[in-house]
Amino acid sequence: MSSSQLAYLSNNLVYSSLFVFTLSFFLFAIETAWSVRADRENGVFDRARTEKFARIAIALMTLAFLLLFGGVLARALSAHRVPWGNMYEFSITGALAFTGAYLVALRKYNLRWLGLPISIAVLLVLGTAITLLYRPSAPLVPALKSTWLVVHVSAAIISGGVFLLANTIAATYLIIERMESRGGRNAWAKRLPTLETLDQLSYRLVAFVFPLWTFAIIAGAIWAESAWGRYWGWDPKETWAFITWVAYAAYLHARVTAGWKGKKAAWLCLLAGSTFLFNYVYVNVWGTGRHTYSGL
Amino acid sequence: MSAPELSGLGSLRYLWRQLTSMRTALILLLLLGIAAIPGSLLPQRTQNPMKVREYFTNDPTLAQWLDRFKFFDVYGSPWFSAIYLLLFISLIGCVLPRSWEHAKAIRAKPVLTPKNLDRMDFYRTIDTTSALDSAEAWLKKNRFRIQRNADSISAEKGYSRETGNVLFHLSLIVILIGIALSSSLGMNGSAIVNVGERFINTPTSYDNLTTGRFFSSESLQHFTITADKFVAQYNPITNAPEDYTLSTTISKSVGGSSEKKVLKVNSPLTFGSTRVYLQANGYSPIVTVTDQSGTVVFQGPVPFLPQDANLTSTGAIKVPDAQPQIGFIGSFVPTIDRSSSRGAFSAFPEALDPRLLVSVWEGDLQMDSGIPQSVYRLDTNKMARIGLKEMKLNETYSYGVGTITFNGFTPWVNLQIVRDPGKQYALIGSILAILGLLTSLFTRQRRIWVKVGKKVEIAGLAKNAIDGLESELNDLTDWIERFNEKEIEQERRRK
Numbered sequence: 095m096s097s098s099q100l101a102y103l104s105n106n107l108v109y110s111s112l113f114v115f116t117l118s119f120f121l122f123a124i125e126t127a128w129s130v131r132a133d134r135e136n137g138v139f140d141r142a143r144t145e146k147f148a149r150i151a152i153a154l155m156t157l158a159f160l161l162l163f164g165g166v167l168a169r170a171l172s173a174h175r176v177p178w179g180n181m182y183e184f185s186i187t188g189a190l191a192f193t194g195a196y197l198v199a200l201r202k203y204n205l206r207w208l209g210l211p212i213s214i215a216v217l218l219v220l221g222t223a224i225t226l227l228y229r230p231s232a233p234l235v236p237a238l239k240s241t242w243l244v245v246h247v248s249a250a251i252i253s254g255g256v257f258l259l260a261n262t263i264a265a266t267y268l269i270i271e272r273m274e275s276r277g278g279r280n281a282w283a284k285r286l287p288t289l290e291t292l293d294q295l296s297y298r299l300v301a302f303v304f305p306l307w308t309f310a311i312i313a314g315a316i317w318a319e320s321a322w323g324r325y326w327g328w329d330p331k332e333t334w335a336f337i338t339w340v341a342y343a344a345y346l347h348a349r350v351t352a353g354w355k356g357k358k359a360a361w362l363c364l365l366a367g368s369t370f371l372f373n374y375v376y377v378n379v380w381g382t383g384r385h386t387y388s389g390l
Numbered sequence: 391m392s393a394p395e396l397s398g399l400g401s402l403r404y405l406w407r408q409l410t411s412m413r414t415a416l417i418l419l420l421l422l423g424i425a426a427i428p429g430s431l432l433p434q435r436t437q438n439p440m441k442v443r444e445y446f447t448n449d450p451t452l453a454q455w456l457d458r459f460k461f462f463d464v465y466g467s468p469w470f471s472a473i474y475l476l477l478f479i480s481l482i483g484c485v486l487p488r489s490w491e492h493a494k495a496i497r498a499k500p501v502l503t504p505k506n507l508d509r510m511d512f513y514r515t516i517d518t519t520s521a522l523d524s525a526e527a528w529l530k531k532n533r534f535r536i537q538r539n540a541d542s543i544s545a546e547k548g549y550s551r552e553t554g555n556v557l558f559h560l561s562l563i564v565i566l567i568g569i570a571l572s573s574s575l576g577m578n579g580s581a582i583v584n585v586g587e588r589f590i591n592t593p594t595s596y597d598n599l600t601t602g603r604f605f606s607s608e609s610l611q612h613f614t615i616t617a618d619k620f621v622a623q624y625n626p627i628t629n630a631p632e633d634y635t636l637s638t639t640i641s642k643s644v645g646g647s648s649e650k651k652v653l654k655v656n657s658p659l660t661f662g663s664t665r666v667y668l669q670a671n672g673y674s675p676i677v678t679v680t681d682q683s684g685t686v687v688f689q690g691p692v693p694f695l696p697q698d699a700n701l702t703s704t705g706a707i708k709v710p711d712a713q714p715q716i717g718f719i720g721s722f723v724p725t726i727d728r729s730s731s732r733g734a735f736s737a738f739p740e741a742l743d744p745r746l747l748v749s750v751w752e753g754d755l756q757m758d759s760g761i762p763q764s765v766y767r768l769d770t771n772k773m774a775r776i777g778l779k780e781m782k783l784n785e786t787y788s789y790g791v792g793t794i795t796f797n798g799f800t801p802w803v804n805l806q807i808v809r810d811p812g813k814q815y816a817l818i819g820s821i822l823a824i825l826g827l828l829t830s831l832f833t834r835q836r837r838i839w840v841k842v843g844k845k846v847e848i849a850g851l852a853k854n855a856i857d858g859l860e861s862e863l864n865d866l867t868d869w870i871e872r873f874n875e876k877e878i879e880q881e882r883r884r885k
């Protein structure tokens with residue numbers, strides 16, 4: 095197949111996966127909604143009724159994952175390089191890694207409850223990628239021809255995916271916390287882990303990925319030294335990477351040194367995560383600077 | 391909280407203690423993050439002077455106010471510097487004593503066993519009376535540091551958590567030192583060099599040069615670079631550049647032995663602590679200008695500045711030696727195309743079908759007025775236009791008082807030359823910072839106590855929230871119980 099055919103195939107696969115992700119999202123939503131209603135009607139949560147939906151939803155998510163994998167692969171083949179040369183590719187590869195991590199974790203842990211928030215997050219990322227960030231497949235500009243592309247961007251992708259996951263869990267924490275403080279969990283929320291577990295989980299994810307994020311920034315700086323002649327220049331993307339770093343550092347410090355937990359920590363986690371999202375969307379779409387390989 | 395009554399020295403000491411507390415350092419770091427925000431939302435002079443000028447024309451009053459508070463130079467502004475200087479001082483004041491204390495703690499014995507062990511995070515009891523030997527064996531096996539007393543053992547492990555912590559903060563100081571070195575002893579300049587020409591590293595060769603406060607021009611490295619050949623490859627479908635290669639001949643001194651080197655975007659040339667980067671490229675049309683009598687008054691390449699991705703370039707050719715003085719405003723189009731709305735423009739960045747468009751001006755170039763002029767712009771205040779022409783290669787245009795011939799073109803490259811003596815420190819500092827971070831985030835520091843009395847008490851305390859201590863204590867309990875069972879078994883056999 096020629097490059098342009100592959101690029102075309104890739105687009106179709108990504109669109110199809112978006113469609114299947116949407117179906118999976120609806121099923122997760124129905125499952126959740128039913129359990130909410132079951133809760134209201136008789137206070138008893140009928141697992142059997144929703145079990146089937148959850149299973150189909152996960153099967154669909156797996157299918158969407160495979161389609162997306164095909165899309166990313168075709169994109170890489172069509173451009174003869176790693177599939178993260180611009181923001182569009184960064185996003186679809188990120189969404190792939192994010193879903194993959196969830197599906198793997200699902201086999202080991204009871205994380206089905208995360209399905210709804212995960213599918214919302216994936217839909218947002220893929221939707222943004224397709225509507226705002228899309229770029230036709232093309233070879234790299236000279237500045238990107240470097241081994242650091244693999245190192246720097248893959249570290250950024252993984253960090254981004256895990257930050258997003260930690261954020262999803264922190265948001266879930268806040269919702270459940272509110273529910274409990276207003277007189278107990280709805281039935282559908284009963285199968286979710288304890289608040290303590292959610293709190294620990296988001297903290298562990300951040301603690302795990304913070305050094306990787308630091309590394310992504312340093313790898314970027316080393317690359318900037320060899321491509322742009324300076325390792326740090328307060329380019330908007332660099333600035334916001336630094337701000338994200340400071341925000342997560344504050345989060346970790348607050349937890350370890352000041353003993354912050356629960357609600358306060360979850361809000362701080364969300365704040366830090368939003369600086370990452372701001373960098374991802376704002377700086378790429380409206381910002382200026384040298385980091386405009388997004389090609390927008 | 392009411393501040394204590396303080397004398398002069400006392401209040402200084404009080405301030406110092408406040409400044410060097412961990413909390414202040416953290417707040418300053420957060421402040422630095424917040425202070426960095428406006429610089430990413432507003433255009434900055436150092437990065438995008440054009441956008442700043444635009445801001446001034448669009449909204450002069452707001453721009454003036456913003457400028458008064460240095461919002462267009464955020465990262466060099468006094469308030470931004472103030473925050474990081476305070477942070478620097480605070481870090482030093484916080485970390486140095488801490489390192490010292492930690493160095494002592496590493497050699498110290500674990501703390502004494504407290505009286506009331508049941509107040510600890512983890513506490514359990516076993517119904518035996520002998521446990522110290524077996525506990526000691528287990529703790530030794532697990533590499534705890536142990537202090538054994540008559541009726542208890544106090545053990546501690548995970549000192550490297552604090553070591554990592556101290557290392558992380560110390561390495562931040564190393565990074566800051568690197569930055570300070572770079573900005574005071576470094577230099578950064580750029581020069582446009584036509585292919586075929588030689589760049590000699592002296593201050594006058596630069597188009598612009600900024601140096602640190604303590605940089606002296608004697609410390610400019612000696613070298614010359616001759617641009618032999620420049621190849622740019624473009625994608626035929628998207629027009630995007632795919633590869634730039636500059637072949638050079640370099641020499642460590644004028645007239646010294648020379649060497650061939652290739653310069654690419656991601657691989658700069660290195661001369662000691664100075665690096666040379668390939669930053670941009672464009673075209674210099676080569677022209678010959680004669681006067682009325684046919685004498686050549688100007689000949690050579692003139693760099694033009696690219697205006698778009700397809701390298702439509704504009705520039706000025708000034709001929710002060712002609713009588714009267716002549717100037718040309720020119721536009722170089724590497725691959726000509728036309729549309730009704732844009733007129734002539736370039737359709738591809740490679741020079742496949744080049745044209746030179748000139749408008750000819752006669753009068754006073756004002757080059758002796760003392761005001762520095764841009765070489766790319768013609769000041770036509772005291773000039774009159776006497777001709778207009780689009781030329782093909784080797785075409786000559788005669789405008790009455792002289793002629794201009796479009797002989798050809800050569801690419802130019804913009805070399806960025808940087809001396810950054812602090813960058814190694816910044817790099818080493820950041821690698822150490824990651825190592826420190828990893829150690830401190832993933833080491834569990836904990837204490838375990840075992841005390842014998844009527845029964846055996848086991849207690850544990852973890853310093854950070856990472857769990858694992860509980861299962862460790864389970865292990866220890868199991869071990870002690872099994873050990874005791876074995877003892878009992880042996881005892882029975884002996885009987």
Ligand code: HEM
Binds near residue numbers: 237313318
């Ligand atoms: C100090 C230097 C650097 C920092 C702090 C930095 C930071 C980042 C961050 C935070 C991302 C994640 C994407 C996002 O959140 O939007 C990213 C992606 C990326 N970086 Fe960097 N970076 C640096 C240097 C460089 C250099 C020198 C290059 C190439 C010459 C580069 C190329 C890329 C590319 C291609 C991506 C992927 C997607 C895109 O933005 O198009 N980065 N960088």
